[in-house]
Amino acid sequence: MKMEKVCCRCKRNEQAGRWIPLQDTDTTLYSYGFCPSCYQQTLAEIKMASPKYSCRRPPERVL
Numbered sequence: 001m002k003m004e005k006v007c008c009r010c011k012r013n014e015q016a017g018r019w020i021p022l023q024d025t026d027t028t029l030y031s032y033g034f035c036p037s038c039y040q041q042t043l044a045e046i047k048m049a050s051p052k053y054s055c056r057r058p059p060e061r062v063l
Contacts, residue, residue, distance in 0.1 A: 006030040009038040 005014040012019040012035055019035040034042060
């Protein structure tokens, strides 16, 4: 049996390039990652939480 990918966020698994809801309860043979839409959402959340990417950062003081 081959290992399949499961999205950590939405719990869908990839089959033939498509992401479908997970049907199996035994997840021992699954590799975890993100489907494309959850990956984009996760990146956006990381950017919003990171001061490096935040657009609400106060201006730097020049002396």
